[in-house]
Amino acid sequence: MQPIISIQGISKTYRPRGKVGAFQALKPIDLEIQNGEIFALLGPNGAGKTTLISIICGLVNATTGTVTVAGHDIVRDYRAVRRLIGLVPQELHTDAFETVWKTATHSRGLWGMPRNDAHIEKVLRDLTLWEKKDNRVMMLSGGMKRRLMIAKALAHEPKVLFLDEPTAGVDVELRQDMWNLVRSLRAGGVTVILTTHYIQEAEQMADRIGVINKGSLILVENKAALMHKLGRKQLNLRLHQKIETVPGSLAPYKLAIAADGMELVYVYDTEAEHSDITMLLQDLATAGIGFKDLVTKQSSLEEIFVGLVREQK
Amino acid sequence: MNFIAIQSIYKFEMSRWFRTVGQSILSPVISTSLYFVVFGAAIGSRFGESIGGDGGSTVSYGSFIVPGLIMLMLLTQSTANASFGIYFPKFTGTIYEIMSAPVSYLEIVAGYVGAAATKSILLGLIILVTANLFVPVHIVHPVWMILFLLLTAGTFSLLGFIIGIWADGFEKLQLVPMLIITPLTFLGGTFYAIEMLPPVWQKLALLNPVVYLVSGFRWSFYGISDVSIGLSLGMTLVFLGACLVIVARIFQTGYRLKQ
Numbered sequence: 001m002q003p004i005i006s007i008q009g010i011s012k013t014y015r016p017r018g019k020v021g022a023f024q025a026l027k028p029i030d031l032e033i034q035n036g037e038i039f040a041l042l043g044p045n046g047a048g049k050t051t052l053i054s055i056i057c058g059l060v061n062a063t064t065g066t067v068t069v070a071g072h073d074i075v076r077d078y079r080a081v082r083r084l085i086g087l088v089p090q091e092l093h094t095d096a097f098e099t100v101w102k103t104a105t106h107s108r109g110l111w112g113m114p115r116n117d118a119h120i121e122k123v124l125r126d127l128t129l130w131e132k133k134d135n136r137v138m139m140l141s142g143g144m145k146r147r148l149m150i151a152k153a154l155a156h157e158p159k160v161l162f163l164d165e166p167t168a169g170v171d172v173e174l175r176q177d178m179w180n181l182v183r184s185l186r187a188g189g190v191t192v193i194l195t196t197h198y199i200q201e202a203e204q205m206a207d208r209i210g211v212i213n214k215g216s217l218i219l220v221e222n223k224a225a226l227m228h229k230l231g232r233k234q235l236n237l238r239l240h241q242k243i244e245t246v247p248g249s250l251a252p253y254k255l256a257i258a259a260d261g262m263e264l265v266y267v268y269d270t271e272a273e274h275s276d277i278t279m280l281l282q283d284l285a286t287a288g289i290g291f292k293d294l295v296t297k298q299s300s301l302e303e304i305f306v307g308l309v310r311e312q313k
Numbered sequence: 314m315n316f317i318a319i320q321s322i323y324k325f326e327m328s329r330w331f332r333t334v335g336q337s338i339l340s341p342v343i344s345t346s347l348y349f350v351v352f353g354a355a356i357g358s359r360f361g362e363s364i365g366g367d368g369g370s371t372v373s374y375g376s377f378i379v380p381g382l383i384m385l386m387l388l389t390q391s392t393a394n395a396s397f398g399i400y401f402p403k404f405t406g407t408i409y410e411i412m413s414a415p416v417s418y419l420e421i422v423a424g425y426v427g428a429a430a431t432k433s434i435l436l437g438l439i440i441l442v443t444a445n446l447f448v449p450v451h452i453v454h455p456v457w458m459i460l461f462l463l464l465t466a467g468t469f470s471l472l473g474f475i476i477g478i479w480a481d482g483f484e485k486l487q488l489v490p491m492l493i494i495t496p497l498t499f500l501g502g503t504f505y506a507i508e509m510l511p512p513v514w515q516k517l518a519l520l521n522p523v524v525y526l527v528s529g530f531r532w533s534f535y536g537i538s539d540v541s542i543g544l545s546l547g548m549t550l551v552f553l554g555a556c557l558v559i560v561a562r563i564f565q566t567g568y569r570l571k572q
């Protein structure tokens with residue numbers, strides 16, 4: 001496969017107008033997106049995901065670096081680049097007083113494409129907005145507005161689609177529909193770049209995942225490899241009785257004592273060949289330690305990033 | 314050129330206007346009628362007095378102010394429509410779509426400014442018809458009249474576009490029209506001939522760009538003017554050129570549009 005987007009040394013420093021204090025939102029980034037893949041940018045709030053997307057789409061000027069899309073420079077050949085791109089921004093920006101149908105056809109027109117009612121109808125139907133086509137946008141719910149923004153981006157048949165947090169405010173069932181749509185777009189040859197805060201979402205959708213934190217692209221891996229790295233979970237056992245020390249027979253599990261001796265904490269890897277939880281529970285019983293409740297939790301993204309950054313050093 | 318995009322922006326803007334077309338048309342018709350009623354009552358008999366032109370032609374005061382009134386409406390409506398037209402998507406955030414579309418700045422300007430100019434020209438023509446109900450109006454040089462109408466609407470729509478991009482709040486959107494355009498228009502010979510002023514003020518008035526617009530426009534109606542028609546046209550074109558240069562710079566630098 002050949003890269004469709006090639007990002008070289010892109011960085012961004014925001015300089016607030018009239019105020020002092022510049023802020024570097026992106027440190028120089030190199031990244032290649034392959035043609036036809038689904039790429040997820042995973043990172044916490046303020047990581048720089050939207051900034052990176054905005055640079056490629058022409059909404060923000062890069063401070064340094066170049067980007068080419070299908071071989072066209074995003075600044076010099078902006079027309080050729082933007083003809084290929086559809087953008088669904090994170091925020092819901094809509095023309096409240098216009099109808100769904102009108103805003104969608106307007107988007108197609110802005111891209112200079114001849115009118116094609118059949119295509120707009122298909123897009124609206126795919127996004128279950130067809131019944132609402134004559135409604136004013138302000139009469140739509142939040143989730144419908146988000147889908148309308150996707151419809152607008154698809155109205156001009158992009159080859160590369162950017163989805164900035166597409167599932168924010170969309171219910172579970174529609175989320176599933178949305179993922180199906182994304183997969184069918186990819187089947188039709190569209191490259192999709194999406195951002196998300198959720199590991200699970202990246203895991204479910206993407207072919208490759210880039211982890212971004214505090215303006216740095218920490219790593220880019222294909223999904224399976226990354227899930228292995230990120231797939232750490234924590235098991236908290238609430239005990240019946242307070243313990244002071246972990247019995248020697250449980251040493252291999254490297255348990256930690258928490259909550260003043262009322263809890264035992266076990267960190268394990270979900271992607272490991274065999275999970276040790278069954279054995280741990282048996283060994284606990286053997287050691288005579290009873291527990292009244294257990295909780296598992298995924299390490300938070302923030303914790304994982306801290307871990308990854310430390311690992312890199 | 315992405316003509317489909319220009320057309321799309323133009324149609325989208327016009328449809329926004331047509332949604333409220335009743336109000337848009339009613340208010341200028343009422344205010345024009347008010348001018349005639351109020352002026353008629355205030356200056357009574359002098360309303361019919363004649364004002365002389367260079368070529369010996371004369372025209373009553375009532376007829377004299379018609380081109381000025383149309384200009385007044387043209388200037389205020391062009392700036393208001395165009396500044397709101399581009400400020401609104403900035404305010405709601407929908408401008409992201411235009412900024413990420415394969416359109417050049419010329420195409421964006423053509424769509425927005427074209428729509429704003431169309432609206433104010435339509436209003437200008439409506440005022441012309443309304444005025445004709447109160448006083449006799451004739452047009453000696455119709456081609457020039459249309460030329461000035463187009464140039465003025467275009468120029469001040471461009472100015473409005475610039476204001477809309479510069480403004481970062483609704484107050485600023487109104488500031489320039491209120492502080493600059495309205496006073497310049499009232500001082501620009503809308504309701505009087507410059508020669509009626511004391512000599513010093515006559516000189517100062519020549520620094521006001523609106524004087525040239527009103528004078529040229531009035532000449533196309535009655536053949537009477539404060540300054541020569543060539544100078545009027547020249548100044549209008551200079552002003553148009555200046556606005557074009559500023560708009561080009563705005564898009565080159567991404568001023569207030571791109572971080």
Ligand SMILES: Nc1ncnc2c1ncn2[C@@H]1O[C@H](COP(=O)(O)OP(=O)(O)OP(=O)(O)O)[C@@H](O)[C@H]1O
Nearest residue numbers: 014023025043044045046047048049050051052572
């Ligand atoms: N217009 C701006 N001016 C100044 N700073 C900005 C601007 N836009 C973003 N930033 C800063 O740049 C950093 C990155 O922001 P960005 O929106 O790219 O993050 P993000 O990864 O998309 O976050 P989120 O997940 O919350 O959407 C943040 O610290 C933000 O405050």
Ligand SMILES: [Mg+2]
Nearest residue numbers: 049050090164
């Ligand atoms: Mg974001």
